[in-house]
Amino acid sequence: xxxxxxxxxxxxxxxxxxxxxxxxxxxxxxxxxxxxxxxxxxxxxxxxxxxxxxxxxxxxxxxxxxxxxxxxxxxxxxxxxxxxxxxxxxxxxxxxxxxxxxxxxxxxxxxxxxxxxxxxxxxxxxxxxxxxxxxxxxxxxxxxxxxxxxxxxxxxxxxxxxxxxxxxxxxxxxxxxxxxxxxxxxxxxxxxxxxxxxxxxxxxxxxxxxxxxxxxxxxxxxxxxxxxxxxxxxxxxxxxxxxxxxxxxxxxxxxxxxxxxxxxxxxxxxxxxxxxxxxxxxxxxxxxxxxxxxxxxxxxxxxxxxxxxxxxxxxxxxxxxxxxxxxxxxxxxxxxxxxxxxxxxxxxxxxxxxxxxxxxxxxxxxxxxxxxxxxxxxxxxxxxxxxxxxxxxxxxxxxxxxxxxxxxxxxxxxxxxxxxxxxxxxxxxxxxxxxxxxxxxxxxxxxxxxxxxxxx
Amino acid sequence: xxxxxxxxxxxxxxxxxxxxxxxxxxxxxxxxxxxxxxxxxxxxxxxxxxxxxxxxxxxxxxxxxxxxxxxxxxxxxxxxxxxxxxxxxxxxxxxxxxxxxxxxxxxxxxxxxxxxxxxxxxxxxxxxxxxxxxxxxxxxxxxxxxxxxxxxxxxxxxxxxxxxxxxxxxxxxxxxxxxxxxxxxxxxxxxxxxxxxxxxxxxxxxxxxxxxxxxxxxxxxxxxxxxxxxxxxxxxxxxxxxxxxxxxxxxxxxxxxxxxxxxxxxxxxxxxxxxxxxxxxxxxxxxxxxxxxxxxxxxxxxxxxxxxxxxxxxxxxxxxxxxxxxxxxxxxxxxxxxxxxxxxxxxxxxxxxxxxxxxxxxxxxxxxxxxxxxxxxxxxxxxxxxxxxxxxxxxxxxxxxxxxxxxxxxxxxxxxxxxxxxxxxxxxxxxxxxxxxxxxxxxxxxxxxxxxxxxx
Numbered sequence: 001x002x003x004x005x006x007x008x009x010x011x012x013x014x015x016x017x018x019x020x021x022x023x024x025x026x027x028x029x030x031x032x033x034x035x036x037x038x039x040x041x042x043x044x045x046x047x048x049x050x051x052x053x054x055x056x057x058x059x060x061x062x063x064x065x066x067x068x069x070x071x072x073x074x075x076x077x078x079x080x081x082x083x084x085x086x087x088x089x090x091x092x093x094x095x096x097x098x099x100x101x102x103x104x105x106x107x108x109x110x111x112x113x114x115x116x117x118x119x120x121x122x123x124x125x126x127x128x129x130x131x132x133x134x135x136x137x138x139x140x141x142x143x144x145x146x147x148x149x150x151x152x153x154x155x156x157x158x159x160x161x162x163x164x165x166x167x168x169x170x171x172x173x174x175x176x177x178x179x180x181x182x183x184x185x186x187x188x189x190x191x192x193x194x195x196x197x198x199x200x201x202x203x204x205x206x207x208x209x210x211x212x213x214x215x216x217x218x219x220x221x222x223x224x225x226x227x228x229x230x231x232x233x234x235x236x237x238x239x240x241x242x243x244x245x246x247x248x249x250x251x252x253x254x255x256x257x258x259x260x261x262x263x264x265x266x267x268x269x270x271x272x273x274x275x276x277x278x279x280x281x282x283x284x285x286x287x288x289x290x291x292x293x294x295x296x297x298x299x300x301x302x303x304x305x306x307x308x309x310x311x312x313x314x315x316x317x318x319x320x321x322x323x324x325x326x327x328x329x330x331x332x333x334x335x336x337x338x339x340x341x342x343x344x345x346x347x348x349x350x351x352x353x354x355x356x357x358x359x360x361x362x363x364x365x366x367x368x369x370x371x372x373x374x375x376x377x378x379x380x381x382x383x384x385x386x387x388x389x390x391x392x393x394x395x396x397x398x399x400x401x402x403x404x405x406x407x408x409x410x411x412x413x414x415x416x417x418x419x420x421x422x423x424x425x426x427x428x429x430x431x432x433x434x435x436x437x438x439x440x441x442x443x444x445x446x447x448x449x450x451x452x453x454x455x456x
Numbered sequence: 457x458x459x460x461x462x463x464x465x466x467x468x469x470x471x472x473x474x475x476x477x478x479x480x481x482x483x484x485x486x487x488x489x490x491x492x493x494x495x496x497x498x499x500x501x502x503x504x505x506x507x508x509x510x511x512x513x514x515x516x517x518x519x520x521x522x523x524x525x526x527x528x529x530x531x532x533x534x535x536x537x538x539x540x541x542x543x544x545x546x547x548x549x550x551x552x553x554x555x556x557x558x559x560x561x562x563x564x565x566x567x568x569x570x571x572x573x574x575x576x577x578x579x580x581x582x583x584x585x586x587x588x589x590x591x592x593x594x595x596x597x598x599x600x601x602x603x604x605x606x607x608x609x610x611x612x613x614x615x616x617x618x619x620x621x622x623x624x625x626x627x628x629x630x631x632x633x634x635x636x637x638x639x640x641x642x643x644x645x646x647x648x649x650x651x652x653x654x655x656x657x658x659x660x661x662x663x664x665x666x667x668x669x670x671x672x673x674x675x676x677x678x679x680x681x682x683x684x685x686x687x688x689x690x691x692x693x694x695x696x697x698x699x700x701x702x703x704x705x706x707x708x709x710x711x712x713x714x715x716x717x718x719x720x721x722x723x724x725x726x727x728x729x730x731x732x733x734x735x736x737x738x739x740x741x742x743x744x745x746x747x748x749x750x751x752x753x754x755x756x757x758x759x760x761x762x763x764x765x766x767x768x769x770x771x772x773x774x775x776x777x778x779x780x781x782x783x784x785x786x787x788x789x790x791x792x793x794x795x796x797x798x799x800x801x802x803x804x805x806x807x808x809x810x811x812x813x814x815x816x817x818x819x820x821x822x823x824x825x826x827x828x829x830x831x832x833x834x835x836x837x838x839x840x841x842x843x844x845x846x847x848x849x850x851x852x853x854x855x856x857x858x859x860x861x862x863x864x865x866x867x868x869x870x871x872x873x874x875x876x877x878x879x880x881x882x883x884x885x886x887x888x889x890x891x892x893x894x895x896x897x898x899x900x901x902x903x904x905x906x907x908x909x910x911x912x
Contacts, residue, residue: 063897064625064629064895064896064897065895065896065897081537081538081539081540082537082538082896082898083537083893083894083896084537086896088673088895088896090670090673090674091673091891091895095672095673095674095675096672096673099675102674102675102676103673104632104633105626105629105632105633105897106633122633124633158896158898159898159899162898162899169520170561173520173561176560176561177560177561177562177578177580214546216551216552217544217546217547217551217552217559218546218551218558219555219558220558418881418882418885418891418893419893421881422878422881422893425874425877425878425881426874429874435547435874437539437874437875437878438539439520439521439544439547440520440521440538440539440542440544440614441519441520441521441561442538442614442615442618443615443618443899
């Protein structure tokens with residue numbers, strides 16, 4: 001049976017060992033509690049505002065770290081180490097100085113709007129006065145999740161990235177051991193599905209890994225002959241950029257040795273095989289960077305949702321009919337000027353900050369932030385070594401300056417001084433030597449056999 | 457069926473894509489082949505000598521990386537990132553410039569002395585003219601491997617370290633969620649078995665993690681109350697150091713909050729329970745840093761072995777009766793001045809270099825290195841922040857100077873400039889802030905349930 005716990009005032013008789021929670025002493029009046037689900041860009045921003053208030057803040061996440069998702073593809077391609085882009089939530093938030101803040105490593109299974117509580121994976125119920133849902137998104141296989149997902153993993157969590165890194169590096173190792181030319185070809189074919197920023201970045205990074213880093217490391221295969229195919233359903237890459245930028249992106253990727261297939265909607269994914277338009281491609285490794293949908297958690301709260309499962313929130317990000325529940329980030333459908341805001345880190349950050357201020361203001365702890373307006377600083381995507389595109393309103397940049405800007409912005413956005421140093425050292429190192437610092441295979445893959453079948 | 461492969465001259469008709477293997481063209485006479493099993497300190501040293509010769513060199517390892525084992529405990533305790541102390545074997549060796557060198561990621565299942573071939577995990581047979589076995593050691597549970605090992609993992613591979621890091625960090629997270637005081641106490645008890653350098657270093661690092669890094673990050677537990685018990689069978693820690701140093705080590709650990717139990721041979725290990733002497737300790741996490749034995753691979757070659765399974769090698773490290781097979785490093789029993797050389801990195805390195813030279817000399821590629829003599833530069837062990845001991849012949853050091861020296865030596869021994877930078881940044885960072893840069897929980901633990909049983 002589940003039961004309601006109240007972390008600040010535990011029901012069990014064990015003495016709380018620290019004095020960090022003043023209410024535990026039973027003197028102060030009950031403070032209102034804000035539960036924040038998800039420690040991504042949105043959740044962290046909200047918590048950073050609220051940790052300075054007098055409200056009780058509880059952040060729940062199923063991992064122990066805040067992840068800098070925009071660089072996750074660099075972990076998958078062995079450029080960065082996992083720890084370079086992950087930071088413990090307890091460190092990102094200032095647990096040391098804010099006794100009103102606590103962090104729980106747990107999943108959220110359900111939201112009980114009637115009794116105002118969330119049900120955690122451990123079976124506990126956590127009561128809330130305000131609830132901020134920032135659970136993010138996950139990949140969406142156009143209704144074929146069960147069939148396609150096992151063969152074409154996406155890239156959302158650190159475990160995804162480490163698994164993909166292992167699969168990519170193992171494909172080369174297995175090809176080196178293989179004596180069957182057909183198997184070798186299949187092992188050295190990588191298909192990236194989706195021509196948005198993630199797909200473009202992934203394909204470019206794969207090309208660099210295969211054609212520069214690993215170029216001379218093997219004896220029986222030539223990594224330079226690796227086939228990298230980027231598959232896109234419509235007629236251009238990076239649809240959100242200008243036509244010229246899209247064309248430049250395609251051209252740059254092709255120069256790097258990536259095959260770009262446009263107008264090739266994916267019609268099927270099986271084990272080691274993709275149907276891209278009418279073309280079948282045999283590939284050991286298939287990477288899904290296409291559609292996303294909101295975390296299924298928000299589907300439970302009984303609100304109207306957009307096509308991708310995002311909750312159609314009110315103008316203040318609350319759920320219609322539940323003014324104490326807010327949905328922000330990738331899981332929210334919020335329109336400005338008639339267009340939904342994109343699922344990007346800056347959108348989630350700004351929304352989190354706004355909702356944090358709003359809640360504080362409602363409890364008399366600060367000024368009302370007024371109506372939310374997204375400050376669009378622009379969008380960028382990197383293609384490869386010294387190549388990127390950026391669009392800032394009507395200003396567009398591409399090539400080396402865009403790439404430098406891209407690097408600077410990403411380092412600046414990273415959480416933590418140490419992580420910034422690490423990323424800069426890794427990037428400089430890779431720039432100078434073409435080496436990748438994180439070519440580490442760890443863990444065993446339960447899904448894919450890593451051993452070759454014995455032949456002959 | 458297994459079959460003999462000859463990587464330089466594949467039997468299959470697929471064209472070899474590169475020109476890196478001249479013999480593949482079928483013109484040059486067959487070169488002699490050296491197979492090196494294991495890319496630890498010994499195997500890498502041997503390969504580094506031989507890659508410069510004209511012999512064909514094939515290195516086989518079951519992982520893709522050379523691991524700097526002396527700092528593995530710092531990965532387990534979230535100080536360093538896995539990639540900081542692991543380097544791809546293909547990069548450590550200079551595959552780019554030495555076409556006679558190849559690396560295979562595979563396990564070695566058996567040695568067939570009669571036909572001079574090793575049998576790989578993939579089923580292939582690899583013929584050799586010379587065989588260098590450097591497979592290292594593994595933990596030995598005094599004959600109780602099957603019963604004890606699952607409950608008290610050791611620390612030999614990167615996967616071990618990442619698993620242990622997850623278990624250690626999860627213990628605090630689970631304690632924070634737990635409402636049962638007894639369960640909380642068990643979760644916050646860590647037992648380290650073995651008072652040698654690894655056990656001392658592990659216990660010291662655990663104390664720093666719990667009592668400094670995590671000190672104020674939680675609300676319902678006080679990490680400072682974490683119980684860390686170091687269990688040793690005999691009457692002192694670090695038996696290979698002087699009595700004064702052993703006493704200093706014990707005292708320093710105790711000041712750091714570690715309970716040191718001497719004269720407490722382990723009599724049993726069960727799930728979450730250790731019998732240390734006559735005392736039973738309930739602990740969620742038990743870490744084995746006690747006896748080691750040679751890799752079971754060398755047990756197959758039919759040579760006489762020492763108590764720990766190490767092959768009693770001849771004065772040139774060859775296996776008696778098989779002058780073309782050499783065993784080096786932790787898997788070899790080699791005596792000098794009537795005492796076996798210890799299982800240390802410098803021993804393995806010097807032996808690898810020696811055997812590499814010996815093989816080259818036998819093939820007329822360099823001078824005979826003469827008789828091997830171990831150059832003992834001394835031994836060091838770190839205890840914690842600014843505390844270490846070192847013994848260099850009759851000279852002993854302890855405290856802060858020893859700790860600085862320890863750090864310098866370890867950074868110097870690390871392979872790769874980038875890794876040195878990373879380790880220095882991480883150490884400086886931890887020194888300044890007490891933070892640990894690698895507090896990342898990844899992967900799911902198939903052995904231990906990470907979810908709390910629902911109570912109440």
